[in-house]
Amino acid sequence: MSEFDPHALAEEDFLEEVRSVDFWFQAVDGYLRDRSYGRVDGTPEPVMEAGERDNLITTLCNYCVGETAALEASSGLVVIAPNRHAKIFLATQVLDEARHLEVFIRRLSDLGVEDPEHEIELRANPNLVRFKDRLLEFVADRDWDAAVFAQNVILETMEYTVFRAHLQDADPVTAQVLDGVVKDERRHLGFGENDLGRRLVAMPEKRERLAEVRAELDELVLVTFEEVQDSVGVERSARADLGGEYLAAVERLGLT
Amino acid sequence: MSTVEQPDRETELAELVEQHRARRAEGSERRHYDLDDRGFNEVPKKWRKFYRHWLGAGDTLAPNEIICPVCKVVIRSVKEIRAGDRLYCMPCMSRLLVVEADDGTLVPEVVY
Amino acid sequence: MADFLSQYSIQRWLEMCPQGYLEDTVYGHSPELKEPVILVGNETLREESIRTTVQLVVGERCALAASSGLVNAAPDFPSKRFLATQTLDEARHVEIFTRRLFDLGVKEDDLESTLDEFANPNLVKFAEVLLEKVEAGDFIAGVVGQNIVLEGMAFSVFEMLEAVSREANPKFAETLTGTIADERRHVGFGENRIGSLIREHPERKADVEKMQAEMTYHMLATFADSFRGNAAVVEETRAVAAAEGFGPETAEWHGTDLAAASPEEMEAILADTVLGEFKTRLGRIGLEYQSPPVPA
Ligand SMILES: [Fe+2]
Ligand SMILES: [Fe+2]
Ligand SMILES: [Fe+2]
Ligand SMILES: [Fe+2]
Numbered sequence: 001m002s003e004f005d006p007h008a009l010a011e012e013d014f015l016e017e018v019r020s021v022d023f024w025f026q027a028v029d030g031y032l033r034d035r036s037y038g039r040v041d042g043t044p045e046p047v048m049e050a051g052e053r054d055n056l057i058t059t060l061c062n063y064c065v066g067e068t069a070a071l072e073a074s075s076g077l078v079v080i081a082p083n084r085h086a087k088i089f090l091a092t093q094v095l096d097e098a099r100h101l102e103v104f105i106r107r108l109s110d111l112g113v114e115d116p117e118h119e120i121e122l123r124a125n126p127n128l129v130r131f132k133d134r135l136l137e138f139v140a141d142r143d144w145d146a147a148v149f150a151q152n153v154i155l156e157t158m159e160y161t162v163f164r165a166h167l168q169d170a171d172p173v174t175a176q177v178l179d180g181v182v183k184d185e186r187r188h189l190g191f192g193e194n195d196l197g198r199r200l201v202a203m204p205e206k207r208e209r210l211a212e213v214r215a216e217l218d219e220l221v222l223v224t225f226e227e228v229q230d231s232v233g234v235e236r237s238a239r240a241d242l243g244g245e246y247l248a249a250v251e252r253l254g255l256t
Numbered sequence: 257m258s259t260v261e262q263p264d265r266e267t268e269l270a271e272l273v274e275q276h277r278a279r280r281a282e283g284s285e286r287r288h289y290d291l292d293d294r295g296f297n298e299v300p301k302k303w304r305k306f307y308r309h310w311l312g313a314g315d316t317l318a319p320n321e322i323i324c325p326v327c328k329v330v331i332r333s334v335k336e337i338r339a340g341d342r343l344y345c346m347p348c349m350s351r352l353l354v355v356e357a358d359d360g361t362l363v364p365e366v367v368y
Numbered sequence: 369m370a371d372f373l374s375q376y377s378i379q380r381w382l383e384m385c386p387q388g389y390l391e392d393t394v395y396g397h398s399p400e401l402k403e404p405v406i407l408v409g410n411e412t413l414r415e416e417s418i419r420t421t422v423q424l425v426v427g428e429r430c431a432l433a434a435s436s437g438l439v440n441a442a443p444d445f446p447s448k449r450f451l452a453t454q455t456l457d458e459a460r461h462v463e464i465f466t467r468r469l470f471d472l473g474v475k476e477d478d479l480e481s482t483l484d485e486f487a488n489p490n491l492v493k494f495a496e497v498l499l500e501k502v503e504a505g506d507f508i509a510g511v512v513g514q515n516i517v518l519e520g521m522a523f524s525v526f527e528m529l530e531a532v533s534r535e536a537n538p539k540f541a542e543t544l545t546g547t548i549a550d551e552r553r554h555v556g557f558g559e560n561r562i563g564s565l566i567r568e569h570p571e572r573k574a575d576v577e578k579m580q581a582e583m584t585y586h587m588l589a590t591f592a593d594s595f596r597g598n599a600a601v602v603e604e605t606r607a608v609a610a611a612e613g614f615g616p617e618t619a620e621w622h623g624t625d626l627a628a629a630s631p632e633e634m635e636a637i638l639a640d641t642v643l644g645e646f647k648t649r650l651g652r653i654g655l656e657y658q659s660p661p662v663p664a
Contacts, residue, residue, distance in 0.1 A: 004302040004303060005306075005334060006303050006306050006344050006346055007306070007333055007334075007341075007342065007343050007344055009344065011351065012476075014344050014351065015349075017346075018346055018349045019349070020463060021456065021459055021460040021463050022394060022395055022463070023299075023300060023346075024456075025386040025390065026299075026300030026301065027298055027299050027300060028382070028386070029386055029387065030297030030298055030299070030300075030301070030304070031297045031298060032382060033387060036379060037379050071439065071448060071452065072439060072440050072448075075436040075437070075439035075440060075451070075452065075455060076436070076437070076439075076440055078432060078433065078436035078437070078455065078459075079433045079436060079437055084462070084466070084479075087432065087459065087462075088459045088462065088463055090436075091432065091436065091455045091456050091458070091459030092456060092459070094436060094439065094452045094455045094456065095378065095452050095453060095455065095456040097452070098378055098448065098449045098452030098453070099378040099382075099452075101445070101449070102377060102378045102379070102449060105445070117445060136440075183298045183347075186298065186327045186329070186347050186348045187347065187348060187349065189326070189327070189348065190326050190327055190345070190347070190348025190349040190350050191348075191349055193326055193348075193350070193366070194326075194348075194349055194350055194351070194366070194368060196368075197366060197368025198368040200368070201368050248325070249326070252325070252326075252366055
């Protein structure tokens with residue numbers, strides 16, 4: 001038996017461990033230490049055609065919209081989080097999301113965008129912006145369940161799926177940046193599903209409310225997802241199965 | 257760079273269950289594994305060898321491995337996995353319970 | 369603005385903190401260090417340590433709520449990004465001081481009741497004044513209240529605690545040193561970012577100064593409770609510590625030997641130091657320090 005067998009931990013110890021700032025420090029150290037702004041130093045900037053570059057800029061701008069939504073929502077959630085573990089975890093998520101925004105903005109600058117913040121506004125997908133507004137409304141209303149569902153289940157599943165699909169044929173620098181982001185997102189979507197799952201077991205009456213939220217946001221998410229994949233230029237046949245991953249999560253939570 | 261894909265879980269888990277059955281039939285002891293670091297760098301060092309990335313087509317699960325349904329990382333145990341085992345996925349913070357499905361395959365269920 | 373804020377990138381933060389001064393620490397201290405046996409074993413010393421640590425948790429919880437709450441109110445991405453790093457710093461402070469309570473024997477299930485029991489009501493009021501501004505989305509008042517007033521106070525309190533703990537309790541002293549290093553960034557951001565905003569919005573001065581006076585009032589009341597109002601306990605703790613041979617012979621801080629000073633003297637030196645800091649910092653960003661009414 002190994003000295004540190006995670007599977008042998010008591011449940012409370014496991015949660016205490018994975019939701020701590022200490023765990024976060026050591027976890028991100030593994031994949032961020034050798035990188036600067038998400039990229040490995042010395043990786044040459046790829047040669048790109050104008051059209052390809054422009055598509056990538058549009059995609060990254062929309063990633064920034066999603067990341068801004070996550071940054072503003074996760075920070076707003078710290079204060080309404082129901083317990084100290086959730087507060088601490090969300091604080092690590094706030095930092096993660098700010099980092100994602102930072103690395104994507106940096107990538108936009110690398111690609112020659114002079115005023116990234118302005119460019120993001122110009123190229124933002126209106127459906128995604130609507131999703132962001134709705135998410136921030138949930139936060140402003142202190143609606144923890146709806147906000148965590150919208151952010152950590154819907155938005156994160158979408159990002160997780162899109163980023164991993166994009167990673168497969170991205171240029172090497174963008175791929176490095178995405179790789180680090182995907183690793184962070186794994187924590188976020190896991191937190192969301194587990195927190196909600198726990199609350200739904202304790203309070204099944206919340207299911208109905210979340211099913212409503214889901215019905216409201218589904219379309220926005222799916223349309224955005226299609227449009228983002230259009231801009232990345234993913235062939236229809238090769239598209240990641242958002243429906244599949246998203247539905248699987250929703251099904252595990254019993255929200256179908 | 258490795259990418260994470262949905263494995264052909266059914267085939268693999270069916271194989272896995274077959275192996276379990278065979279061993280159980282022989283009355284064999286539950287096998288133990290010495291884990292090695294497979295370069296999974298998303299959790300603190302002391303926990304790293306308990307996880308690895310799914311390598312896509314051509315990759316297979318060992319009897320002490322199972323895929324996290326939430327984040328698709330391969331979770332590894334020091335013991336061969338059997339129904340009733342509790343496993344933790346640290347990368348996504350999920351708690352899993354291994355259950356035997358109707359068809360005899362071992363499936364991780366998320367415990368909330 | 370953009371130039372000075374560029375030093376507050378997440379990248380730089382990663383290099384400085386987790387990969388810098390916090391590297392190889394566990395909950396803010398070297399893994400092999402523990403709370404001194406005497407402190408955990410002697411009821412008087414233990415209770416005083418719990419009381420002190422509770423105030424730190426209360427202050428850090430307030431800072432966590434404030435820094436995360438201000439992300440949305442921040443007018444630009446670099447400020448949001450800085451506040452994201454501060455949010456994580458504050459969460460870490462909450463975590464390490466909460467850990468210390470556990471190390472001192474507080475049970476996980478008793479955490480909230482212990483906080484309620486020992487939290488100084490004046491410190492709670494101090495936090496409420498700030499959080500009201502944050503809740504209202506008032507970025508200027510929020511940052512002055514958090515990064516100048518709250519942090520300015522925390523900074524001096526941590527320094528003072530570090531000075532008395534350095535020899536007697538290296539574990540606690542190390543956690544404080546890391547915290548002080550974090551707070552330095554926060555105070556720096558407060559001055560730099562708000563200085564320009566106050567120049568742009570001189571009409572906000574009166575309002576922000578009023579908040580500062582209110583917060584200062586509650587802070588001084590907290591100090592009064594902790595030293596003068598608690599003098600008997602402070603003296604008793606010191607006598608017990610001396611009998612046990614625990615604690616430094618001298619602990620020099622701002623020209624005062626904390627090991628020998630009376631509770632009144634300790635309160636005076638802490639209050640003078642913090643108020644002195646307030647005056648200079650507020651002056652630099654174009655605000656005038658407002659004296660609060662003297663607490664009863
Ligand atoms: Fe993100
Ligand atoms: Fe995320
Ligand atoms: Fe997982
Ligand atoms: Fe702090």
